[in-house]
Amino acid sequence: MDNNKIQKISHYIIVLLLVILWFIMMFFPEYMDTMNFKIFFSISLACAMIYSFCREKYFPMKKDCKIEKFVCTFLIILLFLRLLFLKN
Structure with missing residues (x-):
């Protein structure tokens, strides 16, 4: 496997865990x-932290996607509002 495939697989595993x-x-x-x-x-x-540290060192060519950042921010805001206003 080349570095690009390893980087994509590890990225998707981390995103799946966080989702x-x-x-x-x-x-x-x-x-x-x-x-x-x-x-x-x-x-x-x-x-996620280990991946971010490794990404800076081993995959410096990878750029962050603006859509991915927007979706993450949106999901965090939804979660915050859910936990703040809809307590069970």
């Missing part, structure tokens, strides 16, 4: 206090 986290926090907020969720959350954030 799963967002989905759980958005639609099942009662599970956020469980130990399983906290472990999954910690592992996902650690993977």
Whole structure:
């Protein structure tokens, strides 16, 4: 495998982990206090941080997509509003 394929696969795995986290926090907020969720959350954030550090060093040619940043910001705002106003 070349570096481009490895970079794409790792990017999609990290995005998938973060989308799963967002989905759980958005639609099942009662599970956020469980130990399983906290472990999954910690592992996902650690993977995202490691990926971002590795991306700067090993994949400097990769540019961030503006649409991806917009979607991430939109999802975070939706989650914030959900947790703020629609408490169960």
